[in-house]
Amino acid sequence: MWQGKKVLVTGAGGFIGSHLTEALLKAGAHVRVFIRYNSRDGRGNLEDLEPSLLGQLEIVAGDLRDADAIDRAVKGRDVVFHLAALVGIPYSYQNPREVVETNVLGTFNVLISARDHEVERVICTSTSEVYGSALYVPIDEKHPLQGQSPYSASKIGADKIAESFYASYNLPVVTIRPFNCYGPRQSARAIIPTLITQALASKEVKLGNLEAKRDFTFVEDTVAGFLAAAIEPKAIGKVINVGSGQEISIGELAELVLKTTQSSAKLVIDPQRIRPSKSEVNRLLADNRLAKEILGWEPKVSFAEGIYRTVAWIEKNLDRFQVGKYQI
Numbered sequence: 001m002w003q004g005k006k007v008l009v010t011g012a013g014g015f016i017g018s019h020l021t022e023a024l025l026k027a028g029a030h031v032r033v034f035i036r037y038n039s040r041d042g043r044g045n046l047e048d049l050e051p052s053l054l055g056q057l058e059i060v061a062g063d064l065r066d067a068d069a070i071d072r073a074v075k076g077r078d079v080v081f082h083l084a085a086l087v088g089i090p091y092s093y094q095n096p097r098e099v100v101e102t103n104v105l106g107t108f109n110v111l112i113s114a115r116d117h118e119v120e121r122v123i124c125t126s127t128s129e130v131y132g133s134a135l136y137v138p139i140d141e142k143h144p145l146q147g148q149s150p151y152s153a154s155k156i157g158a159d160k161i162a163e164s165f166y167a168s169y170n171l172p173v174v175t176i177r178p179f180n181c182y183g184p185r186q187s188a189r190a191i192i193p194t195l196i197t198q199a200l201a202s203k204e205v206k207l208g209n210l211e212a213k214r215d216f217t218f219v220e221d222t223v224a225g226f227l228a229a230a231i232e233p234k235a236i237g238k239v240i241n242v243g244s245g246q247e248i249s250i251g252e253l254a255e256l257v258l259k260t261t262q263s264s265a266k267l268v269i270d271p272q273r274i275r276p277s278k279s280e281v282n283r284l285l286a287d288n289r290l291a292k293e294i295l296g297w298e299p300k301v302s303f304a305e306g307i308y309r310t311v312a313w314i315e316k317n318l319d320r321f322q323v324g325k326y327q328i
Contacts, residue, residue: 013044049082064106
């Protein structure tokens with residue numbers, strides 16, 4: 001399927017994007033990546049790819065909000081995986097305009113170029129945060145959307161624009177809605193690396209809301225969902241949850257990490273890590289039946305195995321992290 005296929009991955013320097021890019025290269029695709037420009041020529045997590053793979057990439061740097069840059073990146077591609085976004089919820093409290101402009105206008109730019117260049121398939125990346133605190137569980141794709149943070153609101157906007165391009169222009173769009181993805185290369189902005197780094201290197205593990213529950217999926221499984229969505233004809237026009245269908249509280253997660261790392265660190269509540277009360281998402285649990293039915297997808301990596309593999313990677317790369325710092 002992927003041998004010789006011309007693919008664009010936006011946000012390839014990010015956590016999921018780098019793993020997806022790696023999988024596509026190994027499958028034989030011709031991969032162009034769009035990454036955010038910086039003066040250091042930094043390529044983010046793509047630096048973790050083997051040199052032989054990295055050398056195969058066509059790298060385009062720019063800004064999602066620049067329609068001309070996006071158009072050049074999309075031109076000539078068969079499939080577009082759109083993962084680029086500003087994803088930090090605390091960051092969206094501080095800089096809501098940048099988050100909305102990047103995530104909403106950026107997605108619009110990708111979709112309009114994909115339409116104009118008659119791309120075969122566009123895979124847009126949503127987030128389980130668009131559901132807000134669960135009104136019922138497990139959460140299926142018909143669950144109401146609730147913009148409880150500027151970030152989640154921006155992603156709702158992006159999702160609806162993708163929906164409109166399918167309805168209005170018959171653009172072959174699939175929206176993948178990952179629940180909490182984790183694994184090697186993830187930054188300490190996310191909860192699992194935050195826990196692991198502190199457990200490995202500190203006497204205290206600082207956390208926010210211990211009662212919140214999340215549905216975690218290992219990055220390898222999440223990538224498999226993206227790849228399946230790009231080739232299954234029945235997926236076009238659909239929004240599809242990619243989640244494990246299991247939940248764990250942050251407090252229980254912390255205990256698992258402490259056990260896995262054999263750490264004696266003490267759990268400490270840090271007020272700055274607690275979201276505003278009306279913005280907190282208390283529970284996320286995926287109904288993944290649609291992914292199973294349409295994509296033939298289901299998670300293969302157990303949570304215990306995924307945590308073990310993530311701990312092993314972070315132990316080898318602990319010097320990349322500012323342990324204990326609240327990273328937004």
